[in-house]
Amino acid sequence: MKNNLAAACCTLVSVALFLLVLRFVADFWLLGIVYSLQLHIAVLAALGALLAVILGARRFGSLLLVAALAVALFTLHLENRIQPKQHALAAGTQTLKLVxxxxxxxxxxxxxxxxDMIVSSGADLVYIFESAPLRPYVDTLAKAYPYRVGCGAVVAFCDVMILSKRPLSDPRMLALSDLRQERLATADIDVGGVTVHLGAAHVSKPYFDAYHTQELEALSAFMHPRPGPWIIAGDFNAAAIAPDMQAFVRRDAMTTTGWEPATWPTWAGPFGVPIDHVFVSKSLSARSIARIPEAYGSNHYGLTAEIAVPPAGPQSISR
Known part of the structure; x- marks a missing residue:
């Protein structure tokens, strides 16, 4: 009986690790969810391998345990390499708070x-997704956030929405693919003479064929002709460790705003997956990111982030 259980554990762990290492061969869209759960699966695989060792499969189980731990460490490396570098803030730096x-x-x-939460947050910028529940409160929000994209401004539809205390220039609502329309809201703001590009993105789920990767590529194609710092945030429906997410961050020279908290599903709490992100250009200084404590009936937790915008012109920044 013990031998059969040990063999079953080894088989399951082997299959799990095989699926995870496929990322080194190609980015298969069918495994999009697996890649986002890479750390979770690696930890479970390590526990399964340890159980196999206890049940008697010492040699093969130990080999699988080492492999699972290696995958887990590699996953942490993927997250670490897109973390922001901390800079001393130059004189004249302004800090933006984003929800x-x-x-x-x-x-x-x-x-x-x-x-009410949005107004009381004191945020300078707010990106809201699936914003239809806020339609009756647009006028109330406008008292605190007089500048808006979405839900009656630029487009009538309430899905992606940007709220701002600062004037918005060149506001747009764009499609990332033909799957769904109006999933990217963009605008520019002036921060101490620096034009900061804003992008609120709602990316399709990774199991919708190859749309997830294609929409990230479309987002990059929109960003590239527009030099200057970007603040891109939203529901990406994938963790930053997924191959196409890693490619997006590297391609556009962006970082996270810190170690990202789990945002989905809400019932999993801290053991969920960080599929909602705040990315910034490396010329900005990401100061912090945190999860909004309450989900307010959503299936996602929201995020707050603080982003420092250095002043325009030559400056000396110590690391």
């Missing part, structure tokens, strides 16, 4: 509470 939150499109019962 980014997928509030769930049918979450109408909590629309008023979410609107």
């Amino acid at each position: 980014s939150f997928n509030i769930l499109g049918n979450n109408r019962a909590n629309g008023g509470r979410i609107a």
